[in-house]
Amino acid sequence: MIDLELLPQEELEALSDAGREVMLCTRVLAKTGDTMVGELLRGAGPFYEWRHYPSNDVYDPEYHAQYYYHAHPPEERVDGEHGHFHTFLRPLGMPEGVKPLDLPDLKPDPDGNDALCHLVGISMDKAGRPxxxxxxxxxxxxxxxxxxxxxxxxxxxxxxxxARPSWPLNRWITALMRLYRPLVVQLLQQRDATIAQWQQDHPDTNAYEDRALEVTSEAYVSVEEHISRVELAMRRLRRRQREKRGVA
Incomplete structure (x- = not known):
């Protein structure tokens, strides 16, 4: 578990703001009995395993962020999972100086925006909660x-x-990525460590294409508990600041 009290004040405040946004979007949908997953599936007809929802993904042409939702067969899902989001960033939205790892099978990117990076997956339960x-x-x-x-x-x-396919959903997933940023950082670092160890243990395979290695890091989460931890860390930070100024 990440010690939130070790985070800089600016980052802790960003998490707190993101938590309020996540809860706002959730509350607005709950008032009409809707959920984040329901926003994607409304009007889509029968829900099919492996199919992308929406069919052409959600893509922001200004920021070049992208996501879709889908589900695996029941026997491949974690307990309680309905399906999951996959989140990406495309090259035109990446910071300056970022380049793909120079692997032997690196594919060319003729139009300069196809070499997308998967950031993190977000598993959702049947009630539409991460x-x-x-x-x-x-x-x-x-x-x-x-x-x-x-x-x-x-x-x-x-x-x-x-606003497509849903303004609350798009705001929610953007804020959720902010809310869990410290954890996603940790998961990405663990991802690389897992790949490196796998390659060392299986020297005759291409670790990146080995079907025996699918999930490279994971953490179970509760949004409500995480937001409570963020707010507790914020209260303790403010108390320390008051004590430092000599204010009771």
């Missing part, structure tokens, strides 16, 4: 591989700032 964050091996999403340090630099660029 229950797990996870990272995946390269073959899972067909991404281009970027080192964790570069992927971390991309996190603040994940912004979906339009």
């Amino acid at each position: 229950i797990r964050l996870f990272t995946t091996n390269r073959w899972v999403t067909g991404e281009t591989w970027y080192a964790a340090a570069d992927a971390v630099r991309m996190l603040d660029g994940f912004v979906i700032d339009h």
